Amino acid sequence: AYTYAYELVQLAEEKGIDVREPFAGRTSDDGVITVLGPSIDYYRELIPDFARSPQPKGILEKAFSSFEKAITWVQEALDIETLSEDGETSAENRSSAVLLVRFANKKFLFTGDSGIESLKNVIDFANEQYIDISHVDFFQIPHHGSKRNISPSILNSIRCTTAYASASKDAPKHPARKVTNALLR
Numbered sequence: 185a186y187t188y189a190y191e192l193v194q195l196a197e198e199k200g201i202d203v204r205e206p207f208a209g210r211t212s213d214d215g216v217i218t219v220l221g222p223s224i225d226y227y228r229e230l231i232p233d234f235a236r237s238p239q240p241k242g243i244l245e246k247a248f249s250s251f252e253k254a255i256t257w258v259q260e261a262l263d264i265e266t267l268s269e270d271g272e273t274s275a276e277n278r279s280s281a282v283l284l285v286r287f288a289n290k291k292f293l294f295t296g297d298s299g300i301e302s303l304k305n306v307i308d309f310a311n312e313q314y315i316d317i318s319h320v321d322f323f324q325i326p327h328h329g330s331k332r333n334i335s336p337s338i339l340n341s342i343r344c345t346t347a348y349a350s351a352s353k354d355a356p357k358h359p360a361r362k363v364t365n366a367l368l369r
Contacts, residue, residue: 233275271332329359
């Protein structure tokens, strides 16, 4: 993957295409695209954790996980908030570029696979820079609508007219029911 990325950058430079890292604060020349995250410091913090895999679960953990899923399914049928603030995702996902596109008097927020911590950083950065993302016209829900990548506090901070999860209609886990219900609530 590294060789391929290097070759793409080299090809772009040969064709006179400007290549820039998507770190917070970068803006397109016309001001349409603003990178809201990650910051270069946050990205550097994540680097040591890249390419690590979670430990395999034991039998008891798997059984408890199934029991938890059944309880959550029942709760989601009710009007109870089950989305949590403690979703964990990989360092690679947390390093996703978050872009705000302002076009035709509308705001579009693209979050890639970013996680809760990275989105909280984005909200803080936007507030510090006086960039209003409290209401956007279009919100791409991170990581196909995974419950680990979004939280109630994020949804309370970033309201949207339209939310979009890039997931197959046949995807078994995405978007998560918790996420779609939290968006509706």
